[in-house]
Amino acid sequence: MLSALQASLFGSTLARFCSVWIMLVLAGALFGTALSGWDPEAIDWDALEAGPNAAHWFGTDLIGRDLFARIMLGARVSLMAALIATSVSILIGIPFGAFAGLRGGRTDQIMMRMVDVLYAVPFILVVILLMVVFGRDPLLFFLALGAVYWLDIARIVRGQTLAIREQAYIQVARTMGAGRGHILFRHVVPNVAGPALVYATLTIPAVILAESFISFLGLGIQEPQTSWGVLIADGTRTMESAPWTLFFPALFLGLTVWSFNMLGDRLRDQYDRETRGYTRSIETMRAASE
């Protein structure tokens, strides 16, 4: 598993590039604001709308704030959104899918039909509505994003659960009189968590994108905090006189989303290849024993 992970993350030049970029963004989110020597909110009156130079690596915005420092602040928001929302989606998706798969029958049918129905809801609009109604609290915003992205994970976990529910160790647990909750959380969830986590890597770019999208419209993160979406919106307003205010945040958002997508795809392909081998070996074993 570890070597497979290594292969997905560093196996090719492209994958190495993506991994290094994500690590740089992570480092930037943690230490970047200190690195540039400028406070993200400090105004440099001598450099209003200045282009990239030695003092301000990415230039400054309309009111003289250091763009590099602000982009690093935005990285912090994006990764925070990714972390919180993805965790929430896993926390909802895994138990939901595992429960449906384990129960099977009518319960499963109804729960999965519910998921189908929810797929057609324009959720971005619901998140926006939530922001409008309950105020723009960043934590609530990230939690709401997570509550929207659990559908895929629930589906995958349910499929995995169906695949393992007739396996010996689950049947043994059942025969020993283990309770439903015990089987669910001690036997099923640990075994389906792997694939769920693999697919969750594709939730990360989706969440980052959704966060910037809503913030871009002015409905998510607000001043004095900032996010890549807010910076792109600001950049759009000043792009004629200061194109760098649009370029740099757009570059960071685009590259980061692309890197996460590439790595997520690779990880999933790798995992699919391996598990297909694994399920096939179980099938051959079963066929041989019958």
Next chain:
Amino acid sequence: MSRYLITRALVSMLTFWVIISLVFFMVRAAPGGPFDGERRLPPEVEANLLAAYNLDQPLARQYLDYLAMLAAGDLGPSFKQKDFSVNELISAGLPVSLGVGLAALAIALTFGIGIGLFAGLSPGTRTDQLLMGAANLGLALPSIVLAPLAVLLFAVWLGWLPAGGVGSPAHFVLPPIALALPFVAAIARLTRGSVAETLLEPHIMTAHAKGLPQRRIVIRHLLPTALLPVLSFLGPAAAALLTGSVVIEQVFELPGIGRYFVQAALNRDYTLVMGVVVVYAAFILLFNLLVDLCYARLDPRIRIDG
């Protein structure tokens, strides 16, 4: 097949009801009333306002009234734009939004399928790799990055097209293209994969063995099978196209319902926000139903079973 379609239609209606209820109760759960301004209103005025907007009734009653109103096609008055009903505002914006959305859909389908077919018919060649590399790049450009960059390049620097607003056909060139581009990439990738896979199917080999001309094989035998994944992608894509159009309308300053939605959300105009969500949801569901209908016509398994 008719049974399949009836089930789908019932599920869509159920979904619509879920969305309406979700939106209604979420808005009603909002802390503070819609008329809490800087100054406290005299109690009589507030009572009259609440009565005018049907907010003085018990919640269950309001809910049923809202459903009844919706059933009659009335989305209610706007909370903030006092002289307008939500219906008037939406019908003013809808033609713009629909026009841009449908144009984008047409572009995405034409170019996506075209490129995907071209690449998929000769998988592994240099053209294939080049086209798919471009498609991967296209997927990585979200609308909030693509749209402003397009304005900067074509309107500000090259000066070929207007930057935003309405008034001439030239204003409607960039918005649909910018909206469609990520979908062109996604559809091209899907089509390419499924065309390359279908090429290996026995029925295509049979058609080749019978000596049918290539054009006929592609149109009659290959595409109906190969386009099924594209069709099922269109359902979820409708929702994404719509959220994309909100950004596009914002960047290009188009007076569509996406812009009304953002403005209403910023001024906390609850009824208008609700109205737009309801209209959007209706469109998405209708579109999904249409996709299902096409699917049922194309996929022999559904055509025969249901």
